[in-house]
Amino acid sequence: MIVTFIFIILICPLASFTFFAISSLMGRKSSRQDLISTFAMLIAFACAFLLFMQVLGNPSIYKVAGASTHTTDWIQIDNVSLPMGFLFDSVTSIMLLVVTIVSSLVHIFSIGYMHGDPRYPRFFAYLSLFSFSMLFLIVADNLLGIYIGWELVGLCSYLLIGFWFEKDSAANACKKAFLTTRVGDVGMFIGMMMLFTKFHTFTLFGENGIFELVNNLESSDLTWLSIAGILIFCGAIGKSAQFPLHTWLPDAMEGPTPVSALIHAATMVAAGVYLAARMFPILTDVSSLFIAYVGGITAIFAATIAIVRWDIKRVLAYSTVSQLGYMMLAIGAGSYVAGLFHLTTHAFFKALLFLGSGSVIHALHVHHNDHDDGHHDDEHSDQPVERDGIPPEQDMRNMGGLRHKMPVTFWTMLIATLSISGVPFFFSGFWSKDEVLGATLERAMESGSAHYYILFFMALVAAGVTALYMFRLIFLTFTGQPRDQGMYEHAHESPKSMIIPLIILAVLSFPIVNKWSVKKYIEQPGQVHNHLAPEHANQFVLYAAAGSADHHDSTSHTAHKGHSPAHNIAMGLSIFVAGLGILLSALFYHWKTFSAETIANKFRGVHRILWNKYFIDEFYDGIIVRATIIGAKIFGGIDKYLVDGLVNLVAIIVNYIVAFLVGLFDNKVVDFLVNSVAGVTWKFGGRVRRVQTGVIQNYLFVILTGVILLIIIFRLLV
């Protein structure tokens, strides 16, 4: 039953892509690819929804962590066996639901947004392929399967970022995205190899799964396990754009906006969080702290960059990076539930923000360049100029006052913004963010470790900064006076196919839906360090072993937010910083009490660092990329001149020596003989050749003469 549903969920999008691939190979344009893909996704969504309902009604599924439902041997050679199977538990069911919902809505949105693009069918085919890969990643029951889905979503991300590949910036961005994530993936693969060498399996749950076998480790293996955990987490660093591999995600905004919403906000980048959550049981203290630090640093680091961006999509991109950092922080702080909770709420409101920005871009784009599939030829005189390499319709300096023109977009985006900023009580983002902060503070209080206090502080600051830059975006875009009258005049509300997804996502940004889904039904698994390191045993109380009939007991630590002092403190502080952020934002950008320019000029150094994104891109391009290419050139040169040169040199030397020796013998002995024979033959031939007259009768005459002579001689002799 469950397996059938999972199969349907996987096959629908795959079939849609296959249909496109085969028909385009046969030279036919599948004109209704949009409907096929959307329909396939809706079926997948229906199945995911049914599955989810089944989980709700059947505690035995979500009680058992990691119920593997279907396995088959993918690779089997005597002692080495790599089975593939589906994993179905509460986390899977929620992830399936999130992905299918967002994907379906993005499909619908794209029908309007991508309308008129010359590669319109291809876009939907790629979306289908992506959905398949992402769903496969979620249902895989072993690390290798996750890795397969992991790389496939990377491929789709590559294809979709480079969808408008005529633009050099897009071509560069897709390459960068693939390569940067690949660096992380290699780390992940090494981690996988470490685990495989130890446990001889990639399967996660079950009797012979990694999570069971990990309990047999000695405490001396703790360091080894930490390293393995961190290496696997490297994959998540790449895919979820965590510091220091975050640089690809902002560049990935070169892709069409629905792609940014689906892949680079809601699903693929969250796969890193999903991975970290899945690997939760093998995370040791050290690797947890590492994850927490990566998450914390990323959260604050990306948030600060977002403050100074002018490109509406880039702001959202950095915001995504920052929010992903939050999720990582939650997992690092030991709250699996908080991480996944934030993942779910974030998927909806961030997808909404991106689709909303897409709606804005669409409105402004159509105006100055009718369906120009992404090219921006700035030859018309009334064109707004491109500043700092930002396309004019994405530049917030050209916007303002749009709320009158696009009310639905404005209101839905405002809801998402309130949610992400952590405005209390009515918005899902508040609850999930509070969950993360509370979990961090709680970990800090319980372990008494300064690390987690620092991390809590960082997360708190990041929360304030988030509110600041998000409201900056709203104020700059929708309120005030239009700054580009020409663009404003032609702006219009988007068509229904784009509006409806916005409204649905806005509904999903209210807390009831998310609380209902995530908080109740995810159970936190135990972690390995509790078995291995006795000094941390006291913490294990928090994650009391599963199996209790009442899930509220087993997740007592996280399920009852606000019940522990840590959570109350965290909630209070989070409301405070969010309010502060919004207030600051309003002072600067709405009431214009202070001028942002003045501040920027005053702290020019800081502004410059933020504007240049801490110079990390420069560091990568200037040092790492260049060093690699120079290294490659050196190797190429070595190969061409040194190695091959040596070969040629050997050939020449051998040639020379042999020629010399042979030549000596040749000249003195062989040549003499040969030459004399040749000379004689030559001279003789010169004489004899005259006999050859070429006239056949002469030959016959000679023959006749010869015959007569022979007869005479014969007569004489006999």
Add this chain to the structure above:
Amino acid sequence: MSNITLEHYLLISSILFTLGVFAVLTRRNAITILMGIELMLNSCNINFIAFSRFVKSPTTVGAGEVSLAIEGQIMALFVIVLAAAEAAVFLAIILSIYREFNSISPDETNTLKG
């Protein structure tokens, strides 16, 4: 009539053969040369037939009867077939030569001259 002996036949055939040789050696036309060759072949045929008539067949010696030596006649038939085949090849060659040199005189087709 019975005094036509083997020698008569041989004489005729020698004359024919000589004529043939003469034609082959002196004519300036390849067709005539071919005719000379045919003459020589036919003179051989006459020889074969004559010998087959006048020589006892070795295969029938044991029986004490005189019979025709059939081998000579077979040989003559062979030669006729051979001559036909040879003529075909020869004419084909002559045609090619004519295309190449615009002449069938052996004097002019001396490109094999050393």
Add this chain to the structure above:
Amino acid sequence: MLLTSMIFIPLVGAIIVLLVPRDREDAAKWIAFLVTLIPLFLAVLLYFQYDPTSVEIQEVVETSWIKAFNIRYHTGVDGLSVTLILLTALLGPICVGASWKIEKGIKVYLSLFLLLETGMIGFFCALDLFLFYVFFELTLLPMYFLIGVWGGPRREYAAIKFFLYTLFGSVLMLIAMIAVYLNSSVDPGLRTFDIPTLISLAQTSGHALADPTFQIWAFLGFFIGFAVKVPIFPFHTWLPDAHVEAPTAISVVLAAILLKMGTYGLVRINFAMLPAGMDFFTNGLGRWGNALAILGVVNIIYGSLCALAQTDFKKLVAYSSIGHMGFVILGLAARNEAGVTGAILQMLNHGVISAMLFLLVGVVYDRAHHRDINGFGGLGAKMPIYTGITTLAFMASLGLPGLSGFVGEALSLLGAYSKFQLLTILSTIGIVVGAAYFLWTLQRVFLGDLNPKYEAIEEINMREIATLIPLGVLTIVLGIWPHFAIEMFRNSVVGLPLQ
């Protein structure tokens, strides 16, 4: 019978093709095409007839050949051979299809190609060391002419380099072979070239063949012979030159099959027949214990970095081959199930993928008449299908999961990691660099603004698609369900002296 006809039908075909009248050269192509279909058909038949559950060598044909030295015509197949024979037979018609546009001396070209096919199939079937050597050398001659006559501007240089290099290797191999022969028995009448016999002798303790010192030296002799063919650093420099100069179809065969002859030899002779020698170079102990693994890693990293530096499309693919063969060496050096299975799978996958890559380079070369990567740009807009297939091939080659390249690489690395941790981690650099050069190439050729020179470039045509589709399908199928291949050679892997 199946094997014998498979070996010699191309030879008969080669003669028939030569007899086709000059004004009917099209017929020669069709005849050659049909002739190559026969071994393919037979190979498929063999695939179904072959019993992968048995550890026995199957389809054995054995007759006496040169009695004086006890040389026998002994052929037979195990799973590894069947896999490679299938690959060879599949590439036959594909290469003939890819040679359709050759004008110069097509008859001779095709008959040389068919002769080459005889050599290759024979090589994979031979079970007598002498026969093995004969077929090994038999591939050399047609290859020499195919590169030297139908190649690019520096064809003579490339052909001679290829010839001499390989000959240098095979001389050492010949010496090792004779040494093995002479050591196989004290009694001159009982000496043998028979590979299965030699394998069992080499494992009999106390026998002269089992002597470790002897095995190490013999190993070296064979190894260098095969290393040139694989090619393993530093014997690789013939490869880029040969590839660049060779016509498309010949590059395909060169990369897909001829390189596999090297690795096949390593498995068949060095691995199976000389276990003590193998152990000496792969046990991870002492000065030489890591030698083979190091060579593999050097191949991977060096090949990938060199590929990154290339601007010639074909040279890039050639260097990428060097990198990919490194995974084979690394997997073999691991000497465990995962590693060896990965290595063999990688042999097969590289055969399929590199064949695709060279065919694809040929497609664009036929249109643009140059191979300078920087001289293209934006072709994706004009040739969407070609771009799609190229992306598939590139992705398969850079090891994207779901496509066949990944499975082989991943298994080789998994196997190798349990033995050579550091070296394996080092080799993963090759994975990143591999992605880098393929994506960079993809960008420079297909993405970005369209180069105005290629405004009117033609899309890939049906004939070219037809040559690519079987390979593309195989890439996907083996990526999703590698069992198809693994099942074939599982018993050959288990039969090897693993650790």
